[in-house]
Amino acid sequence: MPIRRLPPDLINRIAAGEVVERPASVVKELVENALDAGAGRIEVQTEGGGLARILVADDGGGMGPAELPVAVERHATSKLNPDADGGYDLLRIATLGFRGEALPSIGSVARLTLTSRARGATDAFGLTVDAGRLEGPFPSAFPGPHGARVEVRDLFYATPARLKFMKSARAEDMAIAETLRRQALASEGVAFSLDLDGRKALRLPAERVGPEGRRARIAALLGGDFADNAFGLDQTREGLSLTGYAALPTYNRGSAQHQYLFVNGRPVRDRLLGGALRAAYADVLARDRHPLAVLYLDLDPALVDVNVHPTKAEVRFRDPGLVRGLIIGALRHGLAAAGHRASSSVAGQALGRFRPGFEPGAHAAGASAWREGGWSPRAAAPVSPSLPGLSGVSARAEPWIGPPDAGVPDPQDPSVPPTQAGAEHPLGAARAQLHETYILAQTRDGLVIVDQHAAHERLVYETMKAQMAAGGVARQALLLPEVVELDPADAERVSGRAEELAALGLVLEAFGPGAVLVRETPALLGETDIAGLVRDIADDLTENDAPLALGERLAEVCSTMACHGSVRAGRRLQASEMDALLRTMEATPLSGQCNHGRPTYVELKLADIERLFGRR
């Protein structure tokens, strides 16, 4: 068998297989190029999920007629410079690109058009590469004083096999938007815009470079909520600097998708990050919850190898242990400080230990005890057939939760010895109601304060969800199904959760890109602002990964319903009612946080109290 040297266009096509996996990778490469060219604003437009057309326009330094043809040549780059001896150093890469592969790869599988005016030049030039065939450069029109416009049409038309593997246009749109978001998080000084099929998907003004601008950019991309629920990080150790924001434990999500790490401005996916976050939050967050975090690691380029992966998404640290230690240390420090921040009284030191009792995992000691006892809030605890926190706050609720012999203590009756409830129940035995708003309970090794209203609201929501899952909620079919316009990513998110929403009484389906069609609404809501509801849900899905708005509205309706005496703040509760509420909370997943992410209870360990009084 003869061994053949492959022709260059085939080489490029093979490389394209690695470099341009999908439209989002093209966007990533082109945006990186724009950033490397010093752009102050970057505009991205796509059509048909990026397969029909991608345009990336920047106002960077641009290229002249001599550079243009070289740019689309394989292994040609302006980003690596030989030293005096003609040697190249791959260990000192300060740009996003360096492989010189992106443009030729793209040009080999699509119709690529490059137009550019170099900084200081009067004339602009363009060239095209159509499935590897170069034409140009030729004089061309270019809007703006300098910069480059790269247009990619009919991506993968030259490799039909790859085309077959493309997901729906909306899935590609989402990936493109996510790519741009990631990069935008790292480049706050650059303005970004994204238009998907002519619809505005992203508009980010340039922020001032620095922590303030970064904060604004993060808020714009991850929601102001995150900014409000996060603490800042700023630590330097042995030439490594870590800055950024991480969420308070109460602000978390069910997936680790929203954890971002940027190494020298390059978005990277590194398992090290997930591990470090898990370690840092171990005693304040349940295992299956994930804090949001946006971390920027800046270090001497020589200490990190970015040449690991064709898409440059992975890096290798010279000393991973040092990086991991730095991240964990900074997070722990930040978490502790955030704890103090919450309670700034004289006894702040000890009161800092008043932790939002978000989930069983939130209790360093408690968590393990509960698990050992075989109690897990996620285990399929029998769900009350009635609304807990409403009718569930009655003796009726007890047999299926606590041990049947867990007598209800009467706090007013001294003849009743303190029960062992504290030992058996993670939330302890109710001892008193304070200000007709808070329930004080004694646990085996501490005390728990419950915000009765917040807890109740949560229970209503959770029960309703369970009830609905069991098919218990009526949905009103609509005479005129309503089309709700959303941005494509939101529409995708919302229709992707159609099943879950249907269980909550909202029946909808995808309706072209960027819209959903609502066919049925929860009957409980009566006539309702459907578009508003769907938009709120889309926001919730983006921000909280859960359709809280729907549950919240339902809970609101429910709790105003006369028959269900709702446990609002300000209502006096019987001891038995309080205990039942605690038991129901224990049996209800996610009951540690109210619908707004605030804790429903806080716990103070005996040890903390002792510290408070200087006994330790």
Add this chain to the structure above:
Amino acid sequence: MKLTIERAALLKALGHVQSVVERRNTIPILSNVLISAGPRGLALSATDLDMEIVDETEAEVEAPGQITAPAHTLYEIVRKLPEGAEVSLSYTGDDPRLQVRAGRYKVNLPVLPAGDFPAMPKDGLSQAVEVETEALIRLIDRTRFAISTEETRYYLTGIYLHPLVEEGREILRAVATDGHRLALADMPAPAGAVGAPGVIIPRKTVQEARRLMEDAGETVSVQVSPQKVRFDFGRASLTSKVIDGAFPDYKRVIPQGNGRVLTADNALFAAAVDRVATISSEKSRSVKLAVEPGRVVLTVRNMETGQAQEELEADYDGAPFEIGFNARYLLDVSAQIGAEMIELRFADRAGGAAMLDPVLVLDPKDAASQFVLMPLRA
């Protein structure tokens, strides 16, 4: 300006106009009623900028003139005057206030100049069409219950009144829907109606117009333009903006071939729905109808209070099926049926699919109204 009028006549005139005046107003003059004394007697006008009502009544005018005074206060005062009292209203240059006198009672009310009172332009309105009052009342009463209250779908927050020609017949039609149910009522188009634009009459206008129809003569003269509607009831007239929006293509949602017909005694049906729904406190009390030959079984299930059931004789001879409804919607529509019997027409599709198809409700004695109800799924 000076005039004298019998208390009952003034009270009626004020009653006609004052309900337009919003209780809380940021523009002071909108709290006032415009009082005009002229050769034809007394004219009162009130407006909320979207709607204007003018009432004309006889009065003894000593000196013609115009002024505005607080509507609600004036109404309350006149209401409390003794029956049969002669009321005099006067505004002279000497006292910058409106003097109201009746027997030994007198009061001065603050005024605002008549020139500042916003008049509603009446340009562009069509030729007046005379519509029988009874027939117009029927159109409104048959449909208004279905008007949407959801402001985000503003184009549904009124009655769509429009002329049309259907199967060669000229019809004036009223339609209202809140997206869950739809009500439609027809009358033969009065002379001159066909060709006029259709208008969506806002809920508040419907309500005021309906109220004024109680005191109207045999006919109401109606004028429309794409922006406005005007009703002339004889002594009172109402001019209102209409909703600026497109009413959806309602014909599309009126089921055509619903072939499973159930007929039941309307009064018994409503009473049964009401009874079974009592155990549910929700707004959307969901009633399940299990339809089978000769009868329908109504069931309401409540998580807390249990289950209520009632069986009702019904004329039906198709395959058995089940379907759910909002109890209130059933009661609302049943209240529109004048006949002894209520007719429900369900989609022919078998099984669960039909559970989501619109249901047509008819009055066997009134072919000129139709109601569509969307089912509820539990």
